[in-house]
Each structure stands twice: as C-alpha cells, then as structure tokens.
Amino acid sequence: MAVACIISVVIAILGIGLAFYYRRQIKNVKSQISFLNQHETNMLITSDQKSGCVAELTDELNTLIEQTAALRKEIADNESHLKDTIINLSHDIRTPLTSMDGYFQLLLKSHDSEERQQYAAVISDRLSSLKEMLDELFTYAKLTNKAYEVELSPCAVNEILLSVLFSFYKDIKQRGIEPLVNVPEQDIFIQGNEPALRRIFQNILKNCIEHGNNQLSVRLINTADTVKIYFENDYQTQEPIDANKVFDRFYKADGARSKTSTGLGLSIAKELVERLNGSITGNVKNDIFTITITFQLLKNN
Incomplete structure (x- = not known):
C-alpha cells in the first residue's frame, strides 16, 4: 500500500513537472510569435526540444511563417511590377x-x-x-495569365521561318543588310503553334533590323533530337547590350527609349518559346549579338 502511494506521488510530481515544462515551452513559442507579428524580420521560431509534439508544432509554425514571407515578397514584387x-x-x-x-x-x-x-x-x-x-x-x-494556353500541333518550323524572313525582305534591303540564310528546304517538324512561331520570329527579326548594322545571319540546324535556330547580327556599338537582360520586359539597349516600341518584343518571344516547351538564350561576343532557340525535334512525322 505504501509503495503504491509513493508511486502515485512520483507520477503526480512528474506529471506536474512535465505539464509545467510544456507550458513553459508553449509560452516561449507564443512570445516568439508575438515578437514576429510586431517586427519585420526573417527570424524563425526556436524550441529547446528536438523531437516531440512541441518540436512538431514549431516546425509547422515555421513552415507557415516561410510561406507567409514568400507571399508577402510576391505581393511586393507584383506591386513594384505594376508600378x-x-x-x-x-x-x-x-x-x-x-x-x-x-x-x-x-x-x-x-x-x-x-x-x-x-x-x-x-x-x-x-x-x-x-x-x-x-x-x-x-x-x-x-x-502573363497562367491560365492562357497555347495549342500545340506538328509544325514545319523551317517553312514558317522562311515565310517570315521573306515578309521582312523589303525592310532588310532598305537597311542595306545582306542576310546570310541557311535554312534547310526539307520539312523539319516540331510540336509547336504556327501563329506563336511566326510571332517569335517576327519579334526577333524586327529587333535585329532595328538595332543591327549591316550583318544578319539566320541558321537552322537540326540534330538527332533537337532543332536549333540562330539569329546573329552586329549591333550598334553606342548601344551596348546586356545579354542577361535582353529578355526582361521593357528592356531597351537605348536608355533614351527613343524607339517607337514597348521593349516587350524579346520578352514576348521568350514567353512564347517556353509555352512551346523550348528554350531561348542571348549571347554577345565580338560585337555580335546571337539569339539561340532550341526545340525538340518531332520524329516520324
């Protein structure tokens, strides 16, 4: 009987101690949450426990804090973008x-x-x-609307490219440019969208004509798995090109923004290429600006 009483007392004391410990931990977490609510900080909630329910609660709260911080940053970026x-x-x-x-x-x-x-x-x-x-x-x-979808179907990308080049022939000649064109006549198919491809090529060629000097090269090379399209032109040296920003919205190499354009042409081209599951890059070397587009080759078409 005495042993049972002692065990009961010990259990009661342990229970009280444990309850006090958890209360102190939860109170500490509450204090940290209050601090975070009142201050702009990247701090997370800490706990003495590395496992157990308090540690799990701390982890869940930190996940919510990180998600909230990411949402706030996205909202701030969107507001800045809108302005x-x-x-x-x-x-x-x-x-x-x-x-x-x-x-x-x-x-x-x-x-x-x-x-x-x-x-x-x-x-x-x-x-x-x-x-x-x-x-x-x-x-x-x-x-920019994520719900907007581009319908994909087999497209002869070389035919579309040659058609767009022909439509710009008069503009190219008026600028005194002698284009070097290397595009195969045999049909090369990709999974794409004809209006989107036309818009991509039009925007890139328009950029080449407006900002280039007298050299323009357009090449289409297909391998066993991919189709690569290269647009190369020498550019006006008084307008240095930042290859890391050419696809940014509203980017213009001429800081005075004297051209009658929005600076969205290459940004739109990039968005469309990515909607067609392709990739696009820009590079500047020896005063030559090169845009490279890569698509997956559609086989057995």
Missing part, C-alpha cells in the same frame, strides 16, 4: 500620341496640299506604330 508597367506604358504610349498631336496641329495650319499629305502620312505612320505597341501589350498581358 513599373504603368510608368513604362505611360511613356511609350505618350510618345507617339505627342508626336501625332504636333503633326495634327501642323496639318490644320497648313494650306499647302503637298505639305498636308506629308503630315497625314506621318500621322498614319504614328498610328500604325501605336497599333503595333498596343498589340504587343495585349499579347504580353495574355501571356
């Missing part, structure tokens, strides 16, 4: 509108029919530029 977007769009859209307004005023004041035709032609050109910019913005907005 940058609004600033850049305001600048890019205002430039052709201001130019059009100036020529419109000249058109109203002029009584010379030839002058009026010249002003009208300039206004028409600015309207076309503005339409292209808005089209780029609309495409970029669609691509």
Whole structure:
C-alpha cells in the first residue's frame, strides 16, 4: 500500500513537472510569435526540444511563417511590377500620341496640299506604330495569365521561318543588310503553334533590323533530337547590350527609349518559346549579338 502511494506521488510530481515544462515551452513559442507579428524580420521560431509534439508544432509554425514571407515578397514584387508597367506604358504610349498631336496641329495650319499629305502620312505612320505597341501589350498581358494556353500541333518550323524572313525582305534591303540564310528546304517538324512561331520570329527579326548594322545571319540546324535556330547580327556599338537582360520586359539597349516600341518584343518571344516547351538564350561576343532557340525535334512525322 505504501509503495503504491509513493508511486502515485512520483507520477503526480512528474506529471506536474512535465505539464509545467510544456507550458513553459508553449509560452516561449507564443512570445516568439508575438515578437514576429510586431517586427519585420526573417527570424524563425526556436524550441529547446528536438523531437516531440512541441518540436512538431514549431516546425509547422515555421513552415507557415516561410510561406507567409514568400507571399508577402510576391505581393511586393507584383506591386513594384505594376508600378513599373504603368510608368513604362505611360511613356511609350505618350510618345507617339505627342508626336501625332504636333503633326495634327501642323496639318490644320497648313494650306499647302503637298505639305498636308506629308503630315497625314506621318500621322498614319504614328498610328500604325501605336497599333503595333498596343498589340504587343495585349499579347504580353495574355501571356502573363497562367491560365492562357497555347495549342500545340506538328509544325514545319523551317517553312514558317522562311515565310517570315521573306515578309521582312523589303525592310532588310532598305537597311542595306545582306542576310546570310541557311535554312534547310526539307520539312523539319516540331510540336509547336504556327501563329506563336511566326510571332517569335517576327519579334526577333524586327529587333535585329532595328538595332543591327549591316550583318544578319539566320541558321537552322537540326540534330538527332533537337532543332536549333540562330539569329546573329552586329549591333550598334553606342548601344551596348546586356545579354542577361535582353529578355526582361521593357528592356531597351537605348536608355533614351527613343524607339517607337514597348521593349516587350524579346520578352514576348521568350514567353512564347517556353509555352512551346523550348528554350531561348542571348549571347554577345565580338560585337555580335546571337539569339539561340532550341526545340525538340518531332520524329516520324
């Protein structure tokens, strides 16, 4: 009987001690949570226990803290992106509108029919530029929507590339560029999307023509498993290219942003290439800017 009483007392004391210990641990965790709620910090909750229910509770709380921190960073990045977007769009859209307004005023004041035709032609050109910019913005907005899907089907990538090159032939010649084209005539298929591929090639060629000098090389090389497309052009030395940023939204090598474009062309190309399960890279070497696109070859088509 005495032994049973002693055992009961010992168990009671151990229970009280254990309860006090856990209470102290939970109180410590609560204090840390209160501190984290009141301060901007990357600290996590610590516990004396390395195992057991208190340690498991600490781990779960730390997981929630890390997820909350990541969500806050994403929200802050999105807000910063939105502000940058609004600033850049305001600048890019205002430039052709201001130019059009100036020529419109000249058109109203002029009584010379030839002058009026010249002003009208300039206004028409600015309207076309503005339409292209808005089209780029609309495409970029669609691509930033994760729910937007590009339907894939077998595409003869060499035919599409040659077709786009031909459509730019007049622009290339007007710039005095002699293009070197090495694209096989035999059909080479990838799993792609024809409108997306056309947009990719158009945006890259437009960039080459606007920022290049007098050299342009377009090559398509297929191996046993892949299709690689190279666009190479020498660029204007007064506009150094940062190869790590060329695919960033609104990036322009000319800091003055004098071109009538949004700076979204290569960013859109990159988004579309990735939607087609391909990859795209940029490289600068010896004043030659090279864009390389890689797709998986579609066999047995």
